[in-house]
Amino acid sequence: MAVPEFQRVVARRLVLRRLRAEDLGALVAYRNDPEVARYQSWTDYDASRGRQLIEDMRGRQPGEPGWFQFAIASRDTDVLMGDCALRVDADDPRLGEIGFTLSREHQGQGLGTEAVRTLLEYVFGTLSLHRVFAVTDAKNIAAATVLERVGMRREGHFIENIFFKGAWGDEFQYALLGREWASTPR
Ligand SMILES: CC(C)(COP(=O)(O)OP(=O)(O)OC[C@H]1O[C@@H](n2cnc3c(N)ncnc32)[C@H](O)[C@@H]1OP(=O)(O)O)[C@@H](O)C(=O)NCCC(=O)NCCS
Numbered sequence: 001m002a003v004p005e006f007q008r009v010v011a012r013r014l015v016l017r018r019l020r021a022e023d024l025g026a027l028v029a030y031r032n033d034p035e036v037a038r039y040q041s042w043t044d045y046d047a048s049r050g051r052q053l054i055e056d057m058r059g060r061q062p063g064e065p066g067w068f069q070f071a072i073a074s075r076d077t078d079v080l081m082g083d084c085a086l087r088v089d090a091d092d093p094r095l096g097e098i099g100f101t102l103s104r105e106h107q108g109q110g111l112g113t114e115a116v117r118t119l120l121e122y123v124f125g126t127l128s129l130h131r132v133f134a135v136t137d138a139k140n141i142a143a144a145t146v147l148e149r150v151g152m153r154r155e156g157h158f159i160e161n162i163f164f165k166g167a168w169g170d171e172f173q174y175a176l177l178g179r180e181w182a183s184t185p186r
Pocket of ligand 1: 037039099106110135136140
């Protein structure tokens, strides 16, 4: 099936759009913030890594196998506030995984919930995926709260299944089906 060309998705306070070269400074600044990186896979995030990410996304479409990173930008100013991602399974493109990050100054205002809702609407509504999951550190209360608020179901609590930043950690797995999303009151 042809993957539709992604342009942007507009929500109440934010826009999901493609990352651009002008986003580099903000992207690297928040990804380098230890508070933001605490439960993420990276530790130091330098400009060359950010540049590579922006470059890698240039020729990609969400819905293709692999990761697609969306910019989360302010609807009013277009300033980059964070990013979120969809990974489509290489063996079955009806299955996906999501991730999300906001800069510290944009946290605690419900923007994480709005961004993930917008992403799920795109993933289920436009791309018609069957099932989406998300994995989060069991200590990451903000992420778990967002995932529960958007209606995702905690399906697993994995005990010390990852050696992460110097210690064994637990993870939660959340998931949702497309038909469950369609029947979620909004
Ligand atoms: C996860 C993340 C995107 C959430 O974004 P956000 O915009 O702050 O989320 P929201 O405001 O929509 O909701 C978060 C809720 O969790 C609550 N929360 C956050 N930390 C909490 C804590 N330690 N204890 C209890 N509640 C907490 C917030 O108070 C908020 O609830 P409220 O609206 O009732 O106040 C953001 O914290 C982030 O980018 N973190 C760093 C990257 C990351 O860990 N990403 C997830 C990887 S799986």
